[in-house]
Amino acid sequence: MPSPAKATISTVIPGLRYRDAHAAIDWLVRAFGFERHAVYDGPNNTVAHAQLSFGNGMIMLGSATNEGAYAEMMAHPDEIGLRETQHPCLIVADATAVYEMALAANATIVTELAEMPYGGKAFACRDPEGHLWSVGEYDPWAG
Known part of the structure; x- marks a missing residue:
């Protein structure tokens, strides 16, 4: 059976929700180097939908509200003891440089920068809202 994936740049795009999505977008740009691809404002200073690119990857995010069916299916980290059931992983050319950017943006480091056995x-x-991010140089696509 052929792959059902579309022939596009990135076929898996994580989605995140933030209480202050505008501040989260600014932070993700400063801390990791994301670029604003699209930001669609919602009512009451919310973000209805945003797309941030990172190389050939992307995340989608929006404001966490207590409205609608989707809101009932997702929890914010502060509602579940900062636990996560998934986390975005960024593949970077220079983890030390991104580590320094994240520190400058006041990221909470949970695992210090280190050389990995793999x-x-x-x-x-x-x-700032408790979402967990992994950042590393390991390229799972490399031979």
Whole structure:
């Protein structure tokens, strides 16, 4: 059976929700180097939908509200003891440089920058709303 994936740049795009999505977008740009691809404002200073690109990857995000069916299916990290059931992983050329950017943006480091046994340096941090991010040089696509 052929793959059902569409022939596009990135076929898996994580989705996140933030209480202050505008501030989260600014932080993700400063801390990791994301670029604003699209930001659609919602009512009452919310973000209805945003797309931030990172190389050939992307995340989608929006404001966390207590409205609608989708809101009932997702929890914010502060509602579940900062636990996560998934986390975005960023593949970077220089983890040390991104680590320094994240520190400058006041990221909460949960795993210090270190050389990994499977290759490259990596670290993990939380953004200002508690979402967990892994950042590393290991390229799972490399031979």
